[in-house]
Amino acid sequence: MPYRDFVSLVHKSTTRDYLARVTERDKAEVADLALEWAYDYWDGSRQTGYGGYKYDGRWRKVADAMVAAYGIKPGMRILDVGAGKGFLLHDLLEAVPGVEVHGIDISGYAIEHSMESVKASIVEGTAAKLPFPDDHFDLVISINTLHNLYVYDLFAALWEIERVSRGAKYLCVEAYRNEREKVNLMYWQLTCRAFHTPQEWEWIFAESGYQGDHEFITFE
Known part of the structure; x- marks a missing residue:
């Protein structure tokens, strides 16, 4: 399972105020929202x-890196598990x-407000039960999604990704390598259910x- 540096191209460029997430408003209240x-x-x-998820082209560098790494060509079929507003699919x-792109996301709001170029290709649903046939996709990706699942759904999602893929697979999840990163992750996260070290992942x-590729993002 090769380690890939795709999302780090975007993740490390973001500034985060960890303390503000737990001091400005009740953390449990905002997590519920x-x-x-x-x-x-x-x-x-x-x-x-x-804080306003708008298209700004930042995912294009990730798309280009994936194209180079996986040899993506016209006619290939790609699935994004946790596609959100479809920015990465648009850039691909x-x-x-x-290329043929498909997405799935739990958020009807995100799909409703997704990019017009891919809106018809994103369905509402859960990663734990993908509504696609076996061996259907040349590449399955999932970015910053699977750590939001309880362990039983996490295992189901990994099984499903293997089931629908006939080619490459890549996922990115949050992790921590030391106590500072664990605290920062706890402060910053709103929806995370799986808090693991790289070794646990x-x-x-x-x-x-x-059996696919993976990447970890950490909160230093």
Whole structure:
């Protein structure tokens, strides 16, 4: 399972005020709002989520890196598990005209407000039960999604990703390597259910039979 540096191209460019997430508003209250996966999470304040998740082209560098790494060509079929507003799918379409993209997300709000270029290709649903046939996709990706699942759904999602893939697979999840990163993650997160070190994640991958690539983002 090769380690990939795709999302770090975006993650490390973001400035975060960890203490503000736990001092400006009641953390449990804002977490409840975030878990509705609606306006507050995507387009509300920074305390409850992204603080306005708008397309700005930042995912294009990730798309280009994936195209180079996986040899993505026109006609290939790609699935994004946790596609959100479809920014990465849009950038993949621009990077490789003729590629076939699909997405799934738990948030009806995100899909409703997704990019017009990919809106019809994103369905509402859960990573633990993908509504696609076996061996259907040349590449399955999942970015910053699976750590939001309880362990039983996490294993189910990994099984599902293996089931629908006939080619490459890549996922990115949050992790911590020391106590400072664990505290920062606890402060910053709103929807996370799986808090693991890289070693624990690798054990989960092995136990579930996941054989794709992976990446960890940490909060230094």
